[in-house]
Amino acid sequence: MTEVPKIVYDRLRAASPERAHPDADLLTAFAEQALSGVERDGVLQHLALCGDCREVVALALPAADMVSAPIAAGTEAVRAAKIPSKAERNWLTSGTFAWPSLRWAALAAGVTVVAAVLLLRPGKLNQAMPPSLSPQVATSVPPFSGTQIASSQIATSPIAPSPTDQSASSAKSAEPLPKSNLQSSKKLRAEPGATRSLPAEHAILLAENKGHSSQSDNLSPAAAPAFDSAAPASREATEALDVAGATVGAAEAAPTAAGSLMARNDAPAIEKAKPAPPEMEVNELRKTEAAAGSRLAKVQGNNVMSTARLASTAGPALARNITWTITAGALQRSLDRGQNWQDVLRADHPLLCYANHDYDVWTGGQAGTLFHSVDGGATWARVQPSSQGRQLSSDITHIAVHSATEIVVSAGDNEIWSTADGGQTWEKK
Amino acid sequence: MSTQEMPRSAQSNQGADAVALYERSGAAAYGVSAEQFAAILDEVFRKCLSQGPAPASIEQKTDFCAALRLEELALARACAAGNERAWQDFISRYRQKLHSMALHITRDSAHAAELADSLFADLYGVNAREGVRSSKLVSYTGRGSLEGWLRTVMAQEFINRYRKQKRTVSLEEQTEEGVQFAAAVPEPAATSDQRLEAAIDEALAELPAEDRFTLASYYLDRRTLAEIARSLGLHESSVSRRLDRLATGLRKRILAGLRMRGMSHAQATEALETDVRDLRVNLRSRLTQDSVAKTFPESKVQARDAGDGKQ
Numbered sequence: 001m002t003e004v005p006k007i008v009y010d011r012l013r014a015a016s017p018e019r020a021h022p023d024a025d026l027l028t029a030f031a032e033q034a035l036s037g038v039e040r041d042g043v044l045q046h047l048a049l050c051g052d053c054r055e056v057v058a059l060a061l062p063a064a065d066m067v068s069a070p071i072a073a074g075t076e077a078v079r080a081a082k083i084p085s086k087a088e089r090n091w092l093t094s095g096t097f098a099w100p101s102l103r104w105a106a107l108a109a110g111v112t113v114v115a116a117v118l119l120l121r122p123g124k125l126n127q128a129m130p131p132s133l134s135p136q137v138a139t140s141v142p143p144f145s146g147t148q149i150a151s152s153q154i155a156t157s158p159i160a161p162s163p164t165d166q167s168a169s170s171a172k173s174a175e176p177l178p179k180s181n182l183q184s185s186k187k188l189r190a191e192p193g194a195t196r197s198l199p200a201e202h203a204i205l206l207a208e209n210k211g212h213s214s215q216s217d218n219l220s221p222a223a224a225p226a227f228d229s230a231a232p233a234s235r236e237a238t239e240a241l242d243v244a245g246a247t248v249g250a251a252e253a254a255p256t257a258a259g260s261l262m263a264r265n266d267a268p269a270i271e272k273a274k275p276a277p278p279e280m281e282v283n284e285l286r287k288t289e290a291a292a293g294s295r296l297a298k299v300q301g302n303n304v305m306s307t308a309r310l311a312s313t314a315g316p317a318l319a320r321n322i323t324w325t326i327t328a329g330a331l332q333r334s335l336d337r338g339q340n341w342q343d344v345l346r347a348d349h350p351l352l353c354y355a356n357h358d359y360d361v362w363t364g365g366q367a368g369t370l371f372h373s374v375d376g377g378a379t380w381a382r383v384q385p386s387s388q389g390r391q392l393s394s395d396i397t398h399i400a401v402h403s404a405t406e407i408v409v410s411a412g413d414n415e416i417w418s419t420a421d422g423g424q425t426w427e428k429k
Numbered sequence: 430m431s432t433q434e435m436p437r438s439a440q441s442n443q444g445a446d447a448v449a450l451y452e453r454s455g456a457a458a459y460g461v462s463a464e465q466f467a468a469i470l471d472e473v474f475r476k477c478l479s480q481g482p483a484p485a486s487i488e489q490k491t492d493f494c495a496a497l498r499l500e501e502l503a504l505a506r507a508c509a510a511g512n513e514r515a516w517q518d519f520i521s522r523y524r525q526k527l528h529s530m531a532l533h534i535t536r537d538s539a540h541a542a543e544l545a546d547s548l549f550a551d552l553y554g555v556n557a558r559e560g561v562r563s564s565k566l567v568s569y570t571g572r573g574s575l576e577g578w579l580r581t582v583m584a585q586e587f588i589n590r591y592r593k594q595k596r597t598v599s600l601e602e603q604t605e606e607g608v609q610f611a612a613a614v615p616e617p618a619a620t621s622d623q624r625l626e627a628a629i630d631e632a633l634a635e636l637p638a639e640d641r642f643t644l645a646s647y648y649l650d651r652r653t654l655a656e657i658a659r660s661l662g663l664h665e666s667s668v669s670r671r672l673d674r675l676a677t678g679l680r681k682r683i684l685a686g687l688r689m690r691g692m693s694h695a696q697a698t699e700a701l702e703t704d705v706r707d708l709r710v711n712l713r714s715r716l717t718q719d720s721v722a723k724t725f726p727e728s729k730v731q732a733r734d735a736g737d738g739k740q
Binding site: 003004005007008009011012013015023024025026027028029030031032033034035041044045047048049051052054055056057058059060061062325326327328329338339341352366394395397398410412414 | 449453477491492494495496498521522525526534568569570572573574576577578580581582583584585587588625626629630633636638639641642644645646648649650652656659660662676679680683701702
C-alpha cells in the first residue's frame with residue numbers, strides 16, 4: 001500500500017468537525033447503507049473530520065467473525081444469478097474449479113472410487129486394511145469420467161491418507177462443501193450403484209471430520225460453519241439411507257445429553273440408522289470405516305454424537321431448529337436456537353424480510369430484491385417476479401409462504417405479488 | 430408516552446397508507462394504537478425529512494416509509510412505553526446479542542458486562558424523571574436495524590466512558606491508550622512549515638468526503654481494509670485501489686501546492702520525503718511492539734527538527 005507523508009496525518013487529525021455529531025440513528029443507517037445521497041454525503045462530511053464518530057461507526061460494525069464463508073458462497077451465487085454472462089465465469093473460476101471445492105470434489109470422487117471397489121470386491125475387504133489403502137485403490141481402479149480422473153489424481157495425495165489429515169483440513173475446507181457435494185452427486189447420477197453410496201459415505205466422513213474438530217475445539221466458530229454446511233450433505237444422506245424416525249429421535253436427544261453418556265446411549269442409534277434400504281452398501285461403508293482406521297473406534301463416542309447431530313440436521317426436525325433473522329440488511333441463521341448467529345445472505349440491497357417453510361427459505365429486500373433457497377440457505381437463487389411486462393421493483397416488505405409452491409410477496413406501493421408454482425410465474429394483484 | 434404530545438400532526442399521515450403501515454408494523458400486538466403509531470411516524474418524519482425548506486411530499490414519505498424498519502420501530506417504541514410483551518420480545522431477541530456486542534466492543538469481559546448492563550438500564554429507562562421513565566429507545570427511528578442502532582449507541586457510550594476514564598488514568602497508560610485511539614487525541618498542529626501545512630490542507634480540502642473518510646480511517650485510525658469496506662458498502666479491493674490512487678494523487682497535489690508556494694521541485698520532494706522515511710521507521714518500531722508510546726512522540730519531534738533544518 002502506498003504510504004502517505006506523515007505530516008498529512010497531522011493535518012488530517014488537526015481537522016475538527018464544525019457541526020454537531022450525527023445521532024445514533026443516522027450513523028446506523030449510514031453503516032447499513034440505508035441513507036440516500038444527500039444525507040449520506042452529510043454524514044460522510046462529518047465522519048471525514050470527526051475521529052470520534054469514525055470510531056463509533058467502526059466499533060459498531062458487526063463482528064467480522066460473524067461473516068463467514070457461507071455468506072461468501074451466498075454472494076457468489078447472488079452475483080452468478082444476477083449477471084448471466086459474468087455468472088459462468090464466476091462460477092467457473094471461483095466456484096467449480098477453485099481449489100477448495102476441487103479438493104472436495106476430488107475427495108468425493110476418491111470416495112466414490114473406493115466405494116465402487118468395495119462393492120465390486122466385497123469379500124476381500126473383511127480383514128482390516130492399512131490406512132494407505134485408499135490412494136492405492138483410487139489409482140488402480142479406472143475412474144468413471146474425465147473430470148473425475150483429473151480430480152481424483154489431485155485428490156489422493158492431499159486428502160486420502162488418514163482420518164487425522166482429514167480432520168485437520170475439515171474445519172476449513174468443509175465450508176465450500178455444499179456446492180461441490182452437489183456437483184459431485186450430479187456428476188455421479190450416471191453411475192447408479194456408486195451414486196447412492198456416495199452421499200451417505202460423504203455424510204459419514206463429514207461426521208468423522210466433525211467429530212475430530214469438535215473434539216479439539218468444541219463449538220468453536222470454525223466448527224460451526226462446518227456443521228452448518230453439513231446440512232445439505234446430510235440431506236442427501238437421508239435420501240440414501242432413509243433414516244427413520246428413530247435416529248431423528250436420538251438426534252433430538254443429542255444436544256441435551258452429556259457427551260460421554262450420550263456416546264453410549266446413542267450407539268444403538270447408529271445401528272438403527274444403518275439397516276436402511278441400500279443395506280449392502282451401508283455394510284460396505286462400515287467396513288471402510290473399520291478399515292480406514294482403528295482410531296475410529298476410539299472416537300466412536302464423538303462420531304456417534306456428530307452422526308446423531310447430523311441426522312438431526314437431516315430431517316424436518318432440524319428445519320424447526322433453524323431460526324432466522326434479519327440484521328443489518330443481511331439474513332442470518334442460527335442452528336442453536338439463537339445462541340449463535342451467522343450471516344447467510346447479504347445482497348446488494350438491504351434485506352427486509354424473510355419467510356421459510358422447512359428448507360424452503362425466501363427473503364426479500366429493497367428494490368425488488370428477492371432470493372430463494374431450497375436447501376436451508378446453503379445456496380441462493382435470485383428471483384425476479386414479473387407479470388405482463390412489469391417487474392417487481394419496489395421494496396419487498398413481507399413474504400408469506402403458504403406451501404412449497406404458493407408464495408405471496410407484499411411490496412411497497414401496496415403491491416401484492418403471488419406465485420403458485422414456486423416462483424416460475426407471478427401474478428400481480 | 431412521549432409520542433402522545435403530537436396528535437395534531439397525525440392527520441398528515443392518515444388514509445389507507447397509515448393503516449397498511451400500522452398493520453405491517455405489528456404494533457397492535459404491543460398495545461400501540463393506530464393513532465399512537467401514526468404519531469410516532471409523524472415524529473420520525475419531522476426528524477428525518479424536514480431538512481429541506483419545503484415540507485416532505487407524499488411520494489417522499491411513501492419512499493421513506495418503505496425503507497423504515499416498522500416492526501423494529503414498533504417494538505422499540507412499545508418498549509419505551511413500558512409494554513410488558515414488547516419487553517419480553519426485546520429481551521429474548523437482544524439480551525444475548527447485547528452482551529456479545531459489548532464483548533466485541535470492549536474486548537474485555539468485565540467491562541463488557543458493565544457496558545451491557547448500563548446500556549440495558551438506559552434502554553429500560555431506570556432514571557425516572559417526574560415519575561416517568563425515559564427510555565433511550567424513544568430516540569430510535571427505524572432508519573437502520575434496531576440491532577445496528579443498539580451497537581452504535583453502545584459504541585458511543587463506550588467512547589464517552591473512555592473519555593471520562595482517560596482523565597483519571599496514569600500518564601503512562603494515557604499515552605499508551607492515546608496511541609490505540611489515535612484519532613481521539615487531537616494534537617496541536619505542527620509548527621514546522623506554514624507552506625507545507627497550507628499545501629496539505631488545500632489538497633485535503635479538495636478531496637471528496639468519502640475519500641477523506643477512507644484516508645483518515647486507514648492511515649489515521651488504522652482500520653483494516655475490510656472494516657472500511659464494510660462501513661462504505663464496498664469491496665475490499667476497491668478500497669485498496671482507492672487508497673493507492675488517493676495516496677499517489679495526494680502526494681502529487683501537495684508537491685504542486687508546494688511549488689506554487691515557491692519551493693523548488695527538489696525542496697518540495699525533500700520536505701515530504703523526510704517524513705515518509707520517518708514514518709517507515711516509526712511503523713517498524715510499532716510492529717516490533719516495544720515501547721510504542723515512547724517512540725512515537727520522539728520520532729515526531731525528530732521529524733519536525735529535520736523538516737525545519739531542511740528549509
